[in-house]
Amino acid sequence: MARATRPQGEVTRGTTNPNRLRRADRWTAATQGRLLRAAPRPLAVDLGYGATPITTIELYTRLRAVAPAVEVVGIEIEPDRVAAGRAVQARYPGLSFRRGGFELPVDRPPTLVRAFNVLRQYDEDAAWRAWDDLTARLDPSGVLIEGTCDEVGRRAVWVTLDRTGPRTITFAAHLPSLDRPSDLAPRLPKTLIHRNVEGEAVHTLLADFDRAWAIAAPQSVFGARARWTTAVEHLAATHPICATPPHGGRGRWRLGELTLPWSAVAPTR
Template structure:
């Protein structure tokens, strides 16, 4: 089903449902530091397409409440059976028999790209991870538009993908106007052999653009080149090597040190964020 097709009021198609504990930790901690979450008067966050288990919604709430104790996370899934299972998991959380707070501000309901919410509420953040991988690239903009239209006026959509263990993560920040703002790569540095591994987990809008002549290809190639050049810094550890590589990119006028996504303070976490203009398709 295409993003624009509606079945029983729900827009989208059922994902594979792959869910692993701690899989989305990298994007969660990025959202936790985002100014939108910190400043919004209504810290409602959507976990769109959470999969076969509601665990990512519980983890998201647990991480965000450290910044916003009043945060509220609502998990949305197209498959009614997945919603039923997540509601059962919520009952377990409420009983106090899980690692999550029994008073966790989490709820679940059926929904897709239309992001249905009661009382006309509009979320500050919509996180849609590993949702668009099965769609065609031409369908991405329409999906962004539908989801972003439901966000608060200053809210954001965080759309991306990751590997099964959450060691390779990439995501795009999209504004409420449905326009992409930044691309972030977040990699586990401890066993990183090459940052080019991020190429296989790029969001759908970019994964087929990693070819010569495209900006994202040039960015990844430059990052790989500086990573190789920074090999001597690995004597001091992988984090120092990563920071040296990104410092060299910044010196070469790649826009990796800006405030978007936290700038240099995020490098030590294995992250790098660039403006969308640096990687936008159609170079």
Template sequence: MASQQRPRRPVSGAPGARSARPVGAVTRGTTNPNRLRRMDRWIAAAHGGALRRTARATGRAVAVDLGYGAAPWTAVELLERLRTACPRAEVAGVEIDPERVAAARPYAREGLTFVRGGFEVPLPGGARPALIRAANVLRQYAEEEVPAAWARLTDRLGPEGLLVEGTCDEAGRRHVWVALGPEGPRTVTFAAHLATLDAPSDLAERLPKALIHRNVAGEPVRAFLRDFDRAWATAAPYAPLGARQRWIRTASALSADWPLADGPGRWRQGELTVAWPAVAPRGWVS
């Protein structure tokens, strides 16, 4: 929910606190069909089992598309993609701008609703979501506001719930996101359209707000991207076999020194996931 001209309501304060007004600020609203496909694909694979368990236990698994923007495409697509992993998945698109909510409501259907709200994530009956996806929401907030925003959002999660927060480019070809449970951040995933990738460090400009200003000497994420580029360069002989084979070889080499949380099955998708503690900002306190 990136700031424009209007004042921004702070996201600090007690994580469990409720507010009569939505918490946050209106984003620019930029969105495109298929922009979040890489994130959605990863969520369905990594979190599908938890969604199914939630659906078996409660009869439904509610996911939130927080700050979906000026058009509802990402919420519509999230429902379609989650239902490949969990047929009883439901999606609530949550937006702070009432005009955007009104414009999206004609697209509502079984399993898909649109409500006004912000970081407090209001759902009917106080339901706790099994998933909150917040893509390109914190991009223009201050770095020091991120922990409070994460705390608010993870506080809303149900059992086995997951928050996925990150940033991508307009076409969805470069994407980096953090996955968080109720206890805090767990992993960071780097995802790319490999055919257009010159080097893994091209993804640096899409680091989430918690990391983007830490891509400097002495910070773990800078060291990770440096080693990522070195492994990519070493894997250059595999380039004639295709960018995918080069990426897989790169990830395999990188795993010798960094705690990767995935394997070849995900690497083939142009993804690579590393444990959060390995790249967390220096001095980070969960």
């Protein structure tokens, strides 16, 4: 009898809460729905979903709303977490749970992989290797969305990658509780979090965004959304790397999002 292969990766803390990943899910459904609908057999993987399957179920619900044919697989290293998912999967056709890790034990290359709060415990080099490993397993048109958020999902940063590497970075926040954009720095992906220092692009971007936020302070009388939108517009007009407007337009900016090309934060390696 063949010996079972140990899943690749380490067990995460498992912290999760309902709606913790709502901001990323909302963005994913809006920006990747067309990709999922175009795939002949769309498959989405939620890698390292944590102690309970709730955020995988939420991802399934939100993706199915824009791509009804998508199948979703939750993958975890810890057997008890997999068992918790399997206990409820029968209620959701097209949803399943499996034990595994970065090797992605699925029957075909996924169209989309989400890995949130998974790489925080790894060092920077290991995080880069994980990006390479995961993107190599994607469908040729697929994407990896890797990021971090706080415990209740009010602040999040994620990177979208394809087989060629990172393409965009998204900053997302609950605006009424945000003091300044650089408060999102602790949520930077592991490939960037130690690069938030003088001389690195991500540090320059956050400093410029803080200045734009300060300039936009008079807009606070119209609410936090108006201030954020004005700050994004000022950043786009003044930041040296923002040669084109941030992705998504005002409709997405008003949701407390800012999506930029990866080149705006790419580190010196």
